[in-house]
Amino acid sequence: MDFALSQEQQMMQRLMRDICSDYGLEYWREKDEAKEFPHEIWDDLTEAGFTGLTIPEKYGGEGLGMEEIVAVGLALGRHGGGVSGPNMLTLGPVFGGISLTEHGNEDQKERWLPEIVDGAIVSLGLTEPDAGLDTAGIKTTAEKDGDEYVLNGTKIWTTGAHVSDYIVTLARTSPMEEGSRHQGISLFVVPSDADGITTNKIDKLSMRCLGSCEVVFDDVRVSEANLLGDEDSGFYHVLGTLNTERIIWSAIPLSAGELALDLAVDYAKEREAFERPIGKNQGVQFPLAESKMELETAKLMIYKAASLYDSGEDCSMEANAAKFIAARAGSNACDRAIQVHGGMGFADEYHVERLYRDVRLARVAPVSDELVKSFVSTNVLDLPRSY
Template sequence: MKATFLTNEHDMFREALRKMLQKEAYPYYEKWEEERNIPREFWLKLGENGFLLPWVDEQYGGLGLDFSYSMILTEELEKVGVGLASGICLHSDIVSPYIEAYGTAQQKQKWLPKSVTGEYISAIAMTEPGAGSDLAGIKTNARKDGDYYILNGEKTFITNGIHADYVIVVCKTDPHAQPAYRGISLLIVENGAPGFKRGKKLNKIGMHSGDTAELIFEDVKVPAENLLGEEGKGFYYLMEKLQQERLVVALQVQIEAEVMLQLTINYVKERKAFGSRIADFQNTQFKLAEMATEIDMGRNYVNTLTEKHMHGEDIVKEVSMAKWWISEMAKRVAAECLQLHGGYGYMEEYEIARRYRDISVTSIYAGTTEIMKGIIAKKILS
């Protein structure tokens, strides 16, 4: 169902993006999955055509558009595959907004224009080997030393970790702060900084073309001017921006469910068993009806939340609901769709197999289902 806030201008933006993806992404995506890499040339083509960071102000090279255009970017990239969408959407609508919201004029001028063109790829480093959802428990620390911070620690599961030109690192600048989250700050670490090392590129079950890595910081000298916002306010900044991050993920998994259902509808119409189309069996029809109903509910909800988010409303509770429910729903859809494909669904040449592999992590990253339920409970009991 088309969102009511979408206009002809949105349709033109989507059509232009689709044409570009038909030419530059769809024919190569399986190769990228095999090579486990999205080439930088593709990022540059996205930037060249104005699709990266469309919300950035024109003075920094953007188009000055609202989040609805980011919604379109997320949806169309996800239709190609989550391995493509994950890193690009993170760069465009999760990392870069921190620079725009909390950066100085100098920081914005330094990082945003080249992020818009695709010359710079960004990442955000939160998770550590011993700290995931518990951000207050991070061990990565930065000690002020004159005009620098000396940064030490390790991060893992970092999207865009291998190719990032700059990384927003979540670290402790006051290890004695009580409560602990008041000691968290955000530092921008540049590629090539002495002591900044990339660990191994992680070998994931799915999302093979997506770049996920370990990052290591050993006495990295980070210029004090690379402090993002105020010292000790990092946790508050993260909480403010996680609303949009979780909305982006909800949009991604919603598209995954929609694509998997359409793949399955096409398959059961063509495949025959016992002299009839699989689509003619009552069990198949009931399964399709159940999935279509849940998918429509997800679409209506995520469209509503997108509009509220565009209007600046606080929808932390609702976005948490969408993130957990739609990601769990998409996992159910993936299992049912694979089943309806029969043995062919287990073959790699069928797209449903890749989508099935890719979907599992969506209920884990950007906040697990359990964390989302905890946020919701806290909101309704407060």
């Protein structure tokens, strides 16, 4: 087994660190307070080619895989971006690039992939108010009318929809039938400025600079040319995208945990109490050492899941396990960073409070801890289905 990053991956991490040097912790704090999308760094990521990372060279991209997404995501998060920074990579390379590369026809690829390379923002319209994580239970419909589909329904927690160019949207094209809940769902590329779309930002605890939105579809018409993949098979098409989302959402809390650990170590070296650095105390050292070990262990599972995906092998268990373990490791690291900072851990100027708020999301989204355990119980351990 080779655990070393390739020279190309190391080079990309160095490039990402260089970009991040212009966007320090104060930049992310200001964006968080203003609840403002970080357009400036998005433009720099686009110029550097990161928005086209997973897109084939034929369409102007880099033609790389999830290992590279993980590598640059970890660098982006650890060097200032925390949770929000690497999550931006879902809004192009993953939701748009992978979905279209895997399921789009040639006309669709030629039409949309170069736009994503050039920085088009793509959201995923999946979750609904009543369905939650029960994707098969969605109620948004897409009815055929001539050479168009008419969409009606509501999506929720659609990240970046207020600034996106397109929303890859799941909608039911055939009625749900007993014994076939996952059939009859289709995937569409919907322009965000289409008539009939209303987008409302949700006030929330974490990741405030990447707005999460309610998106209402009211007789929204899209051409049949916007149907992605086969009609009624959208649920199965989106499964691969969800595995890649879980992989990047493993790197997100991990990198935030690494950043929190870095901040805690620096503070422990500098802060003095009782005439000695607090980092001299094992009560401070040991929790930080635990976080380092937990984060490194989680990283191995993340790269394993990414490697399996890039090799075309099933990575469902590994992607879910990586997300579960990394979310725990990242959350622990941020919690311990607060403890090391003491009262100052609650002050905005020390940044760990924001990481603490943001990283909590990773245990709920894009899939909850409980559903990951149910998936592994049923699909890996072959226990009776519980849901």
